[in-house]
Amino acid sequence: MNPLFTIFMVLFPIFLLIKGRKSSKKLPPGSLGIPIIGHSLQLLKAMRTNTAEKWLLERIQKYGSISMLTLFGKPTVFIYGKEANKFVFTSDSSTISYSQTKNYVGKMDEEVRMHMEMHWQGKQEITVLPLMKKLSFDVICSLLFGIERGRSRRDKLVTWFQQMIGGIWSVPINLPFTRFNRGLRASVRVRNFLMDLIAEKRMELRKGCWLTKALILTRTSSLRDQNNGEEMTEKEIVDNVILVLTAGHDTSAILITFLIRDLSMEPSIYAVVLQEHEEIAKSKSKGELLTWEDLGKMKYTWKVALEALRMFPPIFGGFRKAVKDIEYDGYIIPEGWQIFWTMNMTHMDDSIFTEPSKFDPTRFDNQASIPPYSFIGFGAGPRMCPGYEFAKTEALHPCACICDIWFLAT
Numbered sequence: 001m002n003p004l005f006t007i008f009m010v011l012f013p014i015f016l017l018i019k020g021r022k023s024s025k026k027l028p029p030g031s032l033g034i035p036i037i038g039h040s041l042q043l044l045k046a047m048r049t050n051t052a053e054k055w056l057l058e059r060i061q062k063y064g065s066i067s068m069l070t071l072f073g074k075p076t077v078f079i080y081g082k083e084a085n086k087f088v089f090t091s092d093s094s095t096i097s098y099s100q101t102k103n104y105v106g107k108m109d110e111e112v113r114m115h116m117e118m119h120w121q122g123k124q125e126i127t128v129l130p131l132m133k134k135l136s137f138d139v140i141c142s143l144l145f146g147i148e149r150g151r152s153r154r155d156k157l158v159t160w161f162q163q164m165i166g167g168i169w170s171v172p173i174n175l176p177f178t179r180f181n182r183g184l185r186a187s188v189r190v191r192n193f194l195m196d197l198i199a200e201k202r203m204e205l206r207k208g209c210w211l212t213k214a215l216i217l218t219r220t221s222s223l224r225d226q227n228n229g230e231e232m233t234e235k236e237i238v239d240n241v242i243l244v245l246t247a248g249h250d251t252s253a254i255l256i257t258f259l260i261r262d263l264s265m266e267p268s269i270y271a272v273v274l275q276e277h278e279e280i281a282k283s284k285s286k287g288e289l290l291t292w293e294d295l296g297k298m299k300y301t302w303k304v305a306l307e308a309l310r311m312f313p314p315i316f317g318g319f320r321k322a323v324k325d326i327e328y329d330g331y332i333i334p335e336g337w338q339i340f341w342t343m344n345m346t347h348m349d350d351s352i353f354t355e356p357s358k359f360d361p362t363r364f365d366n367q368a369s370i371p372p373y374s375f376i377g378f379g380a381g382p383r384m385c386p387g388y389e390f391a392k393t394e395a396l397h398p399c400a401c402i403c404d405i406w407f408l409a410t
Helices: 003-022 040-048 052-063 082-090 102-119 128-144 152-168 179-206 215-222 234-248 250-265 267-282 292-296 299-311 388-405
Strands: 066-071 074-079 317-322 326-328 331-333 338-342
Touching: 040 052, 040 066, 052 066, 066 338, 074 082, 082 338, 102 128, 102 292, 102 388, 128 152, 128 250, 128 388, 152 179, 179 234, 250 267, 250 299, 250 388, 267 299, 267 388, 292 388, 299 388
Parallel strands: 074 338
Antiparallel strands: 066 074, 317 338, 326 331
16 A cells, blocks of 8 residues: 555544544534544444443433534534434435435336245244345345346345445455445445346337336336436436335335234234235235235234334444534534434434333324334434335235235244
8 A cells, every 4th residue: 555645544534533622613522532533433333232322321421412513524513312313314315414105006016926936934043134125135136126027137136235235334445354444345346237127128118118017217217307308317317217226125025024023022913904805805815915904904003114114223323424514503614524313313312212112003093103213214294205205115025925825923
């Protein structure tokens, strides 16, 4: 490595640290820690040992609901609480930067049933999470990208994608054989793969072939700028597709896994869910696929899913970037600093949810009674997850199939 570059990488964060400490701005309490490294290793260690919530609670007890630290080489402000959630989900792009489902219910049901027959039926024991990740990826590939089963490129895509995801939460050191480096190289492969797929869809569109089964790629490939009428660039489409892949893969799989786990541990709740699905099954002939109307009848099942999401959110938290100096809670978040927020902190706050460690789907009988920006399983306000209905559909289908073909231990 170039010695001058090494010296720059060491001295530049120190310069920022000194500059920040000499600033007349009222920065949040806390410290930036060791240059570059900061608190990154502490957070990663806490996440690996499943003590991240405890680590953050200790930080809140020490500094309050806002504090500064360094994460992954960048000065960061950690914020907590309902007001913090509101700030993150209502701020527009001038303040902080942000890095039709009903027609596809039958196709999704077909994918789920095929998966259950291949991997669940006749098995005495299964490992749920890997299978749910495979199911989520198969659904996304089929419905959103038009990549059907039995094609080797679906297998290649999932391998590269998993490597790319692995690099996201790694220490950002771009050296050969590091997890971060593997993630970067996998990201290039995923992008090149998607570029080729987009070219295929655009060619099919020009031939007049409108592939409804490839929802995202077909729709985005045909979108045009409102001002100049030009098609979206391939980079814009790829960015949107990767967002869908990232948001819909691990998140849905983890939600479904915990949903199944909670049903197996709560016999009385499972009995109500089973009864709900038996009523739906009575109105259908054998082998008939689920419809959008059937999903609307799964009201209690969805409350169970929401409670699983409250207690075990698939996403620990996220980062935003201050586009300009921001005054928040009496402090200044400097331009360019990261803003770090977590999802499960308000979910497990006993001042918001009574007995937060108890699994109780009836909390969602009246969702209007839950204080705004307290439950953020799908975001909130103008930053509500655009894939909400898709995720809901994807979560409810496996429940229906499990109730149909497999009895959970009680």
